[in-house]
Amino acid sequence: MTTTLETPNPTDSVRAAYARIAACGRPEVWIRLRAEVDALADAARVEARIAAGEVLPLAGTVFAVKDNIDVAGLPTTAACPEFAYIPEVSSPAVTRLSAAGAVVLGKTNLDQFATGLVGTRSPYGIVRAAQYPERVAGGSSSGSGAAVGLGLVDFALGTDTAGSGRVPAAFNGVVGIKPTIGLVPTLGVVPACADFDCVTVLAPTVALAGRVMSIMIGPDAADPRSRTWPADVVLSAPARPRVGVPIDAQLEVLSDSYRRSFAATVDLATESGMELVRVDVAPLLEAARLLYDGALVAERFDAVGDFVVAHPDATLDPTVEAIVRAAAHKPAHEFVHDTGILVTAKHHAAALFADVDALLLPTTTEHPLVEDVLADTVETNRRLGTFTNFCNLLDMASVAVPAVGGPGESFGVMTVTAAFGDQVALDIAARLAGSDTAVLAPEVGVRLAVFGAHLRGQPLHHQLQALGARFERPVSTTDDYLMVRLDSKPPKPGLVHVPGGAGRSLPGELYRISPAGLGAFLAALPAPMALTAMTLADGTTAVGFTCTPAAAATGVDITDFGGWRSFLSGALA
Numbered sequence: 001m002t003t004t005l006e007t008p009n010p011t012d013s014v015r016a017a018y019a020r021i022a023a024c025g026r027p028e029v030w031i032r033l034r035a036e037v038d039a040l041a042d043a044a045r046v047e048a049r050i051a052a053g054e055v056l057p058l059a060g061t062v063f064a065v066k067d068n069i070d071v072a073g074l075p076t077t078a079a080c081p082e083f084a085y086i087p088e089v090s091s092p093a094v095t096r097l098s099a100a101g102a103v104v105l106g107k108t109n110l111d112q113f114a115t116g117l118v119g120t121r122s123p124y125g126i127v128r129a130a131q132y133p134e135r136v137a138g139g140s141s142s143g144s145g146a147a148v149g150l151g152l153v154d155f156a157l158g159t160d161t162a163g164s165g166r167v168p169a170a171f172n173g174v175v176g177i178k179p180t181i182g183l184v185p186t187l188g189v190v191p192a193c194a195d196f197d198c199v200t201v202l203a204p205t206v207a208l209a210g211r212v213m214s215i216m217i218g219p220d221a222a223d224p225r226s227r228t229w230p231a232d233v234v235l236s237a238p239a240r241p242r243v244g245v246p247i248d249a250q251l252e253v254l255s256d257s258y259r260r261s262f263a264a265t266v267d268l269a270t271e272s273g274m275e276l277v278r279v280d281v282a283p284l285l286e287a288a289r290l291l292y293d294g295a296l297v298a299e300r301f302d303a304v305g306d307f308v309v310a311h312p313d314a315t316l317d318p319t320v321e322a323i324v325r326a327a328a329h330k331p332a333h334e335f336v337h338d339t340g341i342l343v344t345a346k347h348h349a350a351a352l353f354a355d356v357d358a359l360l361l362p363t364t365t366e367h368p369l370v371e372d373v374l375a376d377t378v379e380t381n382r383r384l385g386t387f388t389n390f391c392n393l394l395d396m397a398s399v400a401v402p403a404v405g406g407p408g409e410s411f412g413v414m415t416v417t418a419a420f421g422d423q424v425a426l427d428i429a430a431r432l433a434g435s436d437t438a439v440l441a442p443e444v445g446v447r448l449a450v451f452g453a454h455l456r457g458q459p460l461h462h463q464l465q466a467l468g469a470r471f472e473r474p475v476s477t478t479d480d481y482l483m484v485r486l487d488s489k490p491p492k493p494g495l496v497h498v499p500g501g502a503g504r505s506l507p508g509e510l511y512r513i514s515p516a517g518l519g520a521f522l523a524a525l526p527a528p529m530a531l532t533a534m535t536l537a538d539g540t541t542a543v544g545f546t547c548t549p550a551a552a553a554t555g556v557d558i559t560d561f562g563g564w565r566s567f568l569s570g571a572l573a
Contacts, residue, residue, distance in 0.1 A: 007059050007060045008060035009047070009060060010043035010044075010046040010047055010059055010060050010101070010103060011040060011043045011044065011047065013043070013060050013061065013062050013103070013154075014036070014039045014040050014042075014043045014062055014103055014105075015036075015040070017062045017105060017152060017153060018036045018039070018105075020150075020151060020152050021033065021105075021152050024150055024152060026128070026146065026150060026152075027125070028109055028124065028125030028126060028127050028128070028143070029108060029109060029127060029143045029146050029147050029150070029152065030064075030106050030107065030108060030109060030143060030147075031067045031077055031079065031106075031107045031108065031109050031110075031124050031143070032067070032074055032075060032106050032107045033105065033106035034074070034104065034105055034106045039062070039103055039104070039105055042098075042103045042104070043103050046059050046060075046101050046103065049101070050101075056100055056101030057100050057101065057211065057215065058097060058100040058101045058102040058211075058212070058215065059100075059101030059102075060101070061101070061102045061103070061154040061155065062102065062103050062104075062105050062153050062154055063097065063102050063103070063104060063105065063153050063154060063155050063156055063157065063212075064104070064105055064106055064107070064108045064143070064144055064147045064148075064152070064153045064156040064157070065094060065104055065106070065107055065108065065144075065156070065157045066107070066108050066110050066114075066140075066141050066143065066144045066156070066157055066158045066159055067079060067107035067108060067109065067110055067143075068110060068113070068114050068159060068189060068190040068192075069091050069093065069094065069157055069159065069188065069189050069190075069199065070087035070089070070090055070091045070094070070188035070189070071087070071090050071091075071094050071104055071107065072087055072088060072089050072090045072094075073086065073087075074086070074087075074104075074106075074107055075107075076107070076190060077107075078110070078112065078113050078114065078190045078304070079109060079110050079111065079112040079113070079121075079122040079123065079124060079317075080112055080113065080123070080307075080314060080315060080316065081123065081314075081315050082311055082314040082315060083113075083190075083304075083307060083311075083314070087188065089188070090188065091185070091186075091187060091188025091189055091199070092184075092185040092187055092188065092216075092218075092220045092223070093157060093184055093185065093188075093199045093216045094157070094188070096215050096216055096218070097157075097212065097215060097216065100215050102154075102155075102212075105152075105153060108141075108142075108143025108144045108146075108147055108156060109122050109124045109125065109127050109142055109143035110122060110139065110140045110141060110142055110143060110144075110158075110164075111139035111140035111142060111164075111317075111320070112316070112317045112320045113190070113192060113300075113303070113304050113320055113324070114140040114141075114159055114161060114164055114190070114192040114197075115140065115192060115300065115319075115320045115323055115324070116139045116140050116164075116319070116320065116377075116381055117138060117139050117140065117162065117163055117164065117167045117364075117381050117384040117385050117388070118136050118138065118139050118142075118368075118373045118377060118380065118381050118384065119136045119137040119138050119139040119140070119142030119145075119146075119168070119171075120136060120139075120370065120373050120374060120377060121139065121140075121317040121319055121320050121377070122142070122317065123315045123317070126370060127139075127142035127143055127145075127146050128146070128370065129146070129149070129171045129172055129367070129410060130145070130146050130148075130149025130150045130172040130173065131149065131172070131173055131410060132367070132408060132409060132410065134369055134370060135171065135367050135368065135369055135370065135409060135410075136171065136367075136368055136369075136370055136373050137149075137168055137171055137172055138167035138168035138169075138170065138171035138172070138364075138384070139164060139167065139168065140158075140159070140164040140192075141156075141158025141159060141160070141164050141165050141168045141200065141202065142168055143156075144156035144157060144158040144165075144168065144202050145158070145168025145169060145171065145172040145174060145176075145202055146168070146172055148172065148174045148202045148203060148204060149172030149173050149174050150172075151204075154203070154204075154208065155201055155202060155203040155204075155208060155209065155212050156201070156202045156203075157199060157200070157201060157202075158176070158199075158200045158201070158202055159186075159189060159192070159197055159198060159199055159200060160176075160178040160197075160198045160200045160388075160392070161192045161193050161196050161197050161198070161291075161392060162196075162291050162292070162385050162388060162389045162392070163363075163364070163384070163385050163387075163388025163389060163391075164192075164200075165177075165178050165198070165200030165201075165202065165400075166178055166200075166363050166364075166388050166398060166400035166412075166414055167363060167364050167384055167385075167388060168202065169202055169363070169400040169401075169402075169412060170363035170364055170367075170400055170402070170410060170411065170412030171364075171367055171410050171412075172202075172410065173402045173410050173412075174202050174203060174204055174402065175202065175203050175204065175205060175206050175208075175209040175399070175400065175401050175402070175429075175433070176200055176201070176202050176209070176399070176400040177200060177201050177209050177210065177213045177398075177399050177400075177422075177426065178198050178200050178391065178392075178397065178398045178399070178400075179198055179199075179200070179213060179217065179397055179422055180227070180395070180396075180397045180419045180420050180421075180422055181195075181196065181197075181198055181225070181227070181392055181395055181419070182219075182225050182226050182227030183217045183218075183226075183227055183229075183420075183422065184198065184199040184213070184216045184217055184218075185199075185218075185219065185220035185223040185225075185226040186198070186199060186223065186225060186226075187220055187222055187223040187226075190303070190304070191299075191302075191303040191304075192299075192300060192303055193291070193296070193297075193299035193300060193303065194225070194299060194302070194303060195225070195299060196291075196299070196392040196393060197392075198392060199216065201213050201216070205433075205435055205436070206399070206401065206426065206429055206430040206433055206435040206436065206437055206438065207430075207435060207436040207437065207438050208438075209399075209438070210426050210430075210437060210438025210439070210440060211438050213422075213438075213440055214438060214439065214440045214441070214442060217440060217441070229420060229441055229444050230420055230516075231514060231515045231516040232514050232515075232516035232517060233420050233423075233441065233444060233445070233468070233514045234420070234421055234423060234424055234468030234514070235423055235441065235444070235445055235468050235469060235470040235512055235513065235514060236423060236424070236427060236465075236468055236469060236470035236471070237357060237358075237423070237424040237427035237428050238357060238465045239273075239465065240273055240274065240275055241274050241275070241357040241358060241424070241427075241428050242274075242275045242277060242355070242356045242357050243269060243274050243275065243276055243277070243356060243357060243358050243359070243360045243415075243428065244276075244277055244278070244279035244281075244352060244355070244356040244358070244359045244360070245266055245276050245277070245278055245279065245359070245360050245361075246278070246279065246280075246281045246359075246361065247278050247279070247280055247281075248278075250280075250281055250282065250285065251362070253365050253383065253386050254362055254365050254366070255365060255366035257366075257405070257406035257409065257411075258362060258364075258365060258366055258367075258405075258406075258411060260406065261362075261403060261404060261405045261406060261411040262362045262403075262411075262413065264403075264404060265360075265403045265404070265413050265432070266360065268403075268432070269360060269431075269432060272431055272432070274428070274431070276360070277355075277356065279352055279355075279356065279359070281352075281359070281361075283344065283345045283348040283349075284345060284348070284349060284390045284394065285386065285387075285390065286341065286345065287341060287342055287345035287389075287390045287393050287394060288385065288386060288387075288388075288389035288390035288393070289389070290338045290341060290342070290393065291385070291389045291390075291393060292323070292382065292385075292389075293382075294330075294334070294338040294341075295330040295331070295334035295335040295337070295338045296335065296338050296339075296393070297323065297326070297327040297330065298327050298328075298330045298335060299327075300323060300324050300327045301324055301325075301327035301328045304324060305324050305325070305327065305328055308321060308324045308325060309325070309328075319377050319378060342393055342394065345390070345393075345394055346394050346395070349394050349396070349418065350418070353417065353418040353421070357417070357421075357424055357428070358415045358416060358417045358421070358424055358425055358428050359415070359416040359417075360413060360414075360415060360416075360428075360432075361387045361413065361414055361416060362387055362411075362412075362413055362414075363387065363388065363400045363412040363413055363414045364383075364384045364385075364386070364387065364388065364412075365383045365384060365386055365387075366383065366384075367405070367409035367410055367411065368380055368384075387414070388414075391416060395418075395419040396416050396417060396418060396419060396421075397416070397417050397418075397419065397420070397421050397422040397425050398414050398415065398416045398417075398425060399414060399415050399422075399425045399426050399428075399429035400412050400413070400414040400429075401413060401414070401415075401429045401430075401432055401433040401435075402433070403432070413432065414429070415428045415429045415432070422440050423439070423440050423441065423470070424468075426438065426440060439470070444512075444514070445470075445512040445513055445514050445515065445517075445518075446512065446513055446514075446515060446518045446543055447472070447510055447511070447512055447540065447541070447542035447543065448464075448469065448510070448511045448512070448513050448518065448521075448542060448543050448544070449475055449477075449508050449509070449510050449511075449534065449536060449542040449543070449544040449545070450464070450508055450509055450511065450544075450545060451477070451483070451493065451495055451506060451507070451508035451509075451544070451545060451563070451564060452492045452493040452545065452564040453490055453491070453492040453493075453564075454545075455508070455509055455564065455565065456471070456509065458564075459490045460490065460492070463521065463524075464511055464513070464521075467513055467514070467517035467520060467521060468513070468514060468517060469511040469512065469513040469517060470511060470512045470513075471509060471510075471511055472510045472511060472512055473509075473510055474507065474508070474509055474510075475507070475508050475509065475510045475536045475537070475538065475540065475542075476505045476506060476507050476508065476536065476537040476538075477495070477503075477505055477506045477508065477534070477536060477537060477544075478501075478505060478535060478536065478537050479501045479503060479504050479505045479537075480497060480498050480499050480500060480501050480502060480503050481495050481496065481497055481498065481503040481504070481505075481506055481559075482495070482496040482498055482502075482503045482504075482552075482557060482559045483495055483496075483506055483557075483558050483559045483561075483563070483564070483567075484496060484547070484551075484552050484555030484556060484557055484558065484559075485555055485556040485558050485567065486528065486547060486551055486555050487554070487555070488526075492529070493558065493564050493567070494528070494529070494545070494546065494547030494551055494552055494555055495544065495545055495546050495547070496546070496547070496552045497532075497534075497546065503559060504559055504560075504562070505537055506559070506562070506563050507562070507563040507565075508544075508563075510536070510540070510542060518543065527548070527551075528547045528548040528550065528551030529545060529546075529547055530545070530546050530547060530548065531543050531544065531545060531546070532544060532545075532546045534546075
């Protein structure tokens with residue numbers, strides 16, 4: 001199920017947001033908050049565009065941006081004051097959201113240089129969890145997670161290299177979408193590990209997070225790492241997804257309360273109709289350790305090492321500085337060795353996803369107190385990344401959603417899929433959250449109209465599910481079609497076009513299927529069935545079923561039943 005967003009008045013939304021920020025008393029969320037008058041000027045421009053007839057899907061929303069993502073005219077600091085620069089243009093993600101009518105309120109705090117999962121590594125202050133301020137907000141997108149969790153903004157942008165968008169989602173009770181690497185351009189983002197960085201969105205609901213993500217997705221010609229949806233992209237999770245859950249031994253790293261909360265979430269997933277199976281994720285967990293403990297951390301020196309070395313008097317977090325400086329000394333042969341480990345882990349992951357539609361994992365291991373993180377920031381951070389660190393290393397997509405936790409702490413889970421399985425991850429996450437979903441790639445694929453054995457509940461519907469087709473809505477033909485019962489197994493109808501309104505309007509269902517999926521579907525289509533272009537009663541054009549003239553001539557005319565399901569029930573319409 002999908003949902004649409006209401007469109008509140010943009011000016012009212014901005015004023016209300018600044019009132020909430022003033023009343024909240026959480027200044028550590030922000031590194032720079034725009035002057036309210038400037039945000040109101042943007043809101044007025046949005047209203048003028050609406051008045052001119054533009055359709056703006058995010059009009060009336062306000063958002064925050066992690067301060068390692070460029071917003072034109074606002075300093076980008078990456079939580080290091082001496083690193084600051086003022087970009088002339090916004091990152092593609094921000095540009096696309098502003099074009100859709102959303103208004104930027106400011107830049108949010110983060111673990112310096114996006115290095116950490118705790119939210120305590122910033123000279124701009126420790127960011128505390130939205131609901132439980134004695135606990136950390138998580139990082140590195142700490143301010144963005146807290147801003148959404150506190151209800152200060154409608155959504156916020158973060159980044160995620162090792163879990164930096166998903167851990168704050170868990171600790172602030174919000175949704176976090178980490179797309180497949182490259183679907184959202186990272187141009188205009190201060191890199192942490194350039195090959196593994198993602199722009200993420202945090203929002204209160206799956207539906208809003210998905211809507212925002214769908215607007216940000218798309219290649220940028222200036223970004224060599226940006227990617228497009230493949231021709232065989234899966235556009236929907238199956239009705240009963242098969243979901244992998246780690247074996248018990250791999251969950252021992254969880255705190256006692258988190259272990260109980262995860263078990264309860266697994267039970268809920270089973271009750272919702274998912275098929276849960278235990279899987280061994282040991283090779284994935286081994287790969288996860290490479291991001292900080294292996295030679296791949298050299299990417300962090302490549303990102304900001306020259307600055308750190310050249311500015312010894314800069315306001316550097318000691319832990320972050322130590323990580324970046326140590327990364328300079330990783331030898332090339334270790335980097336090659338660790339790359340080989342990733343290849344092996346990717347092979348294991350491919351075998352996993354050949355058997356399951358997604359993994360269901362705890363987002364992190366515990367929700368630590370601020371004082372405990374300050375006492376042992378390195379080891380705590382290492383534990384928090386147990387289940388998140390491997391996702392980008394192994395080219396996966398993930399969606400984090402809140403789940404019921406123990407008293408006094410926030411808890412969340414995440415769905416994980418292979419690259420470009422983003423829609424599957426989102427659909428399953430929505431079911432876990434009891435929420436509406438959203439369509440991440442609304443313009444991708446081909447519309448396919450079905451009227452017989454491929455309808456939901458009919459014997460060949462599984463073919464559409466196997467190809468990842470997504471149900472859009474019930475539809476009807478124009479009134480110039482006949483339906484005949486063909487002599488086939490299983491029984492199926494054929495549509496016959498009779499121009500001039502000599503037939504009747506017949507009910508069916510509209511799906512969207514990937515181009516490669518349509519090709520596979522057509523290649524497997526048995527005689528006398530065929531596919532053809534057709535225009536539906538509402539004017540939508542689609543590919544639809546027909547049959548050969550010879551089969552139609554020998555078939556039994558069942559048009560008067562008013563559709564295939566009515567024929568099967570024996571009811572004349």
